[in-house]
Amino acid sequence: MSPPTTATTERTDHDGGPSALFSITGVSVRFGGVRALSEVSLDVAPRQVLGVIGPNGAGKTTLFNVACGFVRPDSGRLLWKGEELTGLRPHRLASLGIGRTLQGLGLFDRMTVLENVMVGADRHARTGFASALFGLGRGARDDAALAARARRTLAGLGVERYADRLPGSLPYPVRKRVALARALVGEPELLLLDEPAGGLAGDEMAELGELIRGLTDRMAVMLVEHHMDLVMSVCDDITVLDFGRVIARGGPDEVRRDPAVVAAYLGEEVGGKAGEGAGEGAGREQRGTGE
Numbered sequence: 001m002s003p004p005t006t007a008t009t010e011r012t013d014h015d016g017g018p019s020a021l022f023s024i025t026g027v028s029v030r031f032g033g034v035r036a037l038s039e040v041s042l043d044v045a046p047r048q049v050l051g052v053i054g055p056n057g058a059g060k061t062t063l064f065n066v067a068c069g070f071v072r073p074d075s076g077r078l079l080w081k082g083e084e085l086t087g088l089r090p091h092r093l094a095s096l097g098i099g100r101t102l103q104g105l106g107l108f109d110r111m112t113v114l115e116n117v118m119v120g121a122d123r124h125a126r127t128g129f130a131s132a133l134f135g136l137g138r139g140a141r142d143d144a145a146l147a148a149r150a151r152r153t154l155a156g157l158g159v160e161r162y163a164d165r166l167p168g169s170l171p172y173p174v175r176k177r178v179a180l181a182r183a184l185v186g187e188p189e190l191l192l193l194d195e196p197a198g199g200l201a202g203d204e205m206a207e208l209g210e211l212i213r214g215l216t217d218r219m220a221v222m223l224v225e226h227h228m229d230l231v232m233s234v235c236d237d238i239t240v241l242d243f244g245r246v247i248a249r250g251g252p253d254e255v256r257r258d259p260a261v262v263a264a265y266l267g268e269e270v271g272g273k274a275g276e277g278a279g280e281g282a283g284r285e286q287r288g289t290g291e
């Protein structure tokens, strides 16, 4: 676990050193006059759960989108296993060994649950999904192996019985697990999760927490999340953003006590009663550094 640092003692060693699986170093993003991210750096170590939190508009979604290749930073670098990822595009993630889920689940309504998950298994297919799309063919053996892998992944998440159903007919928590299965079926080394607890009830969130912890025997997780109780219970390390800058980082206890974090949440109880989601409702809709 990293030592705690705050804005005044910002760590500068986010350079994708040997211990880092994935690093974001000195990333800045501007949308017109709004500086959504300023010189943001973080490292995700193998098998670590790294949380990214911050009040509304702090820059979490922008950071997630940078990590996925949806937003290209104006400056700064992304490193994967110490190598710079230049011009990262979302479709390259799976082949690198990075899985992701998005806030909108993005399931294909006309495909079964099983087929939706198979889409995510492209990394292990001999002929890729793109080849199949363009009619270049995928061997029947590949398809059978993919289907088996997809079923195993669904089973691991307790939702295999829905494999032949269409996602639209299923309860939201089940669809969330299907989306997670699609991200996991490629056996990523890093899983990027954007607000995975959104729309879940308290007990479902607790199950999600256990599930995320259970992944760390084989992958690292970067969790961007509002719900403070989930973040505090599952993360090894937490990076806190406010106005697009890193204001604190460290373990849950250090971050919870950090005066800069408490101030950022306008005195909300960051130490958190279950389910309170200290990142929400802070009444700070428009954030980022206006210029």
Ligand SMILES: Nc1ncnc2c1ncn2[C@@H]1O[C@H](COP(=O)(O)OP(=O)(O)OP(=O)(O)O)[C@@H](O)[C@H]1O
Binding pocket: 031, 032, 034, 035, 036, 054, 055, 056, 057, 058, 059, 060, 061, 062, 063, 286, 287, 288, 289
């Ligand atoms: N596409 C965009 N165009 C203009 N401004 C944007 C865009 N996306 C984000 N912003 C601005 O950048 C800042 C950071 O937004 P971002 O959505 O990353 O924060 P967030 O921490 O995810 O917020 P929330 O918790 O409310 O989702 C905000 O001021 C936001 O208004």
